[in-house]
Amino acid sequence: RKMNVAIVGATGAVGTQMIKLLENSSLPLGTVKFLASKRSAGKQLSFKGEAQTIEELVPDSFEGIDLALFSAGGGISAKFAPEAVKRGAVVVDNTSHFRMDPTVPLVVPEVNPEALRNHHGIIANPNCSTIQMMVALEPIRQAFGLKRVIVSTYQAVSGAGNRAIEELAQQARDFAAGKPSDEWKAAILPAGGDKKHYPLAFNALPQIDVFTEDGYTNEEWKMINETKKIMEDDTIKVSATCVRIPVMSGHSESVYIETEKTATVAEIQALISNAPGAVLEDDPSQQIYPQAINSVGKKETFVGRIRKDPDEEKGIHLWVVSDNLLKGAAWNSLQIAETMYEMNLFE
Numbered sequence: 386r387k388m389n390v391a392i393v394g395a396t397g398a399v400g401t402q403m404i405k406l407l408e409n410s411s412l413p414l415g416t417v418k419f420l421a422s423k424r425s426a427g428k429q430l431s432f433k434g435e436a437q438t439i440e441e442l443v444p445d446s447f448e449g450i451d452l453a454l455f456s457a458g459g460g461i462s463a464k465f466a467p468e469a470v471k472r473g474a475v476v477v478d479n480t481s482h483f484r485m486d487p488t489v490p491l492v493v494p495e496v497n498p499e500a501l502r503n504h505h506g507i508i509a510n511p512n513c514s515t516i517q518m519m520v521a522l523e524p525i526r527q528a529f530g531l532k533r534v535i536v537s538t539y540q541a542v543s544g545a546g547n548r549a550i551e552e553l554a555q556q557a558r559d560f561a562a563g564k565p566s567d568e569w570k571a572a573i574l575p576a577g578g579d580k581k582h583y584p585l586a587f588n589a590l591p592q593i594d595v596f597t598e599d600g601y602t603n604e605e606w607k608m609i610n611e612t613k614k615i616m617e618d619d620t621i622k623v624s625a626t627c628v629r630i631p632v633m634s635g636h637s638e639s640v641y642i643e644t645e646k647t648a649t650v651a652e653i654q655a656l657i658s659n660a661p662g663a664v665l666e667d668d669p670s671q672q673i674y675p676q677a678i679n680s681v682g683k684k685e686t687f688v689g690r691i692r693k694d695p696d697e698e699k700g701i702h703l704w705v706v707s708d709n710l711l712k713g714a715a716w717n718s719l720q721i722a723e724t725m726y727e728m729n730l731f732e
């Protein structure tokens with residue numbers, strides 16, 4: 386049967402990518418609805434070459450909708466996802482709002498598709514940095530076991546939305562025009578909801594989202610908690626340092642892992658080569674390694690710089706890169722919906 390689909394946050398950085406991916410989706414599409422704030426209502430977007438009018442998001446927007454993809458902020462999901470479910474829609478939510486709710490599946494289709502069977506209308510899309518790390522680590526976990534993960538991220542600005550992208554672009558123009566950095570405008574980064582704002586251009590900010598009392602940021606806790614939920618193993622030790630860098634799109638991660646059984650570099654490389662959703666780019670002799678700039682527009686997660694820790698027998702280092710707007714957000718969300726369709730989970 387045909388699927389009527391709504392995109393919530395259709396004008397946003399992620400929503401825009403959702404629309405592009407939906408144009409080429411394997412889902413049998415019925416009607417498609419683009420929802421955003423009152424500010425955007427009445428404007429037009431193109432879908433499969435035809436103009437489509439953006440509507441204001443209201444509870445009744447979801448009448449007759451089978452699938453709603455949400456990416457308009459946690460507050461919007463909190464309020465409107467239950468309204469969509471009440472009207473019979475399945476919600477795939479890209480915000481962090483429902484992720485740790487024990488009744489809500491948190492899914493990376495390459496890792497835990499079976500969790501989709503337990504859904505009650507809402508499925509959560511994990512954090513962008515978590516998703517790409519799961520694609521790289523799940524095949525290693527399956528073959529060699531996973532005891533510990535220590536990750537440092539180098540995250541692109543598009544994860545913070547269109548206004549953050551524009552903020553970085555303006556700072557770069559100010560730099561090129563010779564304006565001193567204390568005159569650059571910073572109103573959003575590192576975190577829209579926090580008190581102070583700093584320039585990102587030619588900088589590195591070790592803060593994504595707000596701090597919790599223990600010295601970690603919310604983004605770091607997302608990587609820690611979501612890893613355990615997706616891999617269904619609370620015993621994996623996880624720690625994260627999340628850093629925003631002046632890259633437009635494409636998150637990079639330095640990942641250190643300790644496995645249960647000893648693995649060789651060649652064995653890890655072979656696992657990544659065969660892993661769904663992963664691409665091995667690892668040839669130091671030819672300077673081949675994943676780069677953020679090359680990941681843009683691609684659905685895969687790229688893995689390289691695989692090497693043994695010099696001291697720890699079961700320690701391995703990897704460099705993991707993916708387009709945060711695609712596998713990290715829009716593609717993983719749509720892939721969840723396509724997987725559910727294949728598993729006959731609508732109704």
Ligand code: A2P
Pocket residue numbers: 393394395396397398399400420421422423424425426442456457458461545546547548
């Ligand atoms: P709008 O463009 O009308 O403000 P980004 O992540 O790039 O910042 O985008 C956020 C998305 O969430 C946009 O599509 C934005 O729509 C949407 N959004 C923000 N506030 C609301 C709201 N109150 N109701 C519906 N959509 C909203």
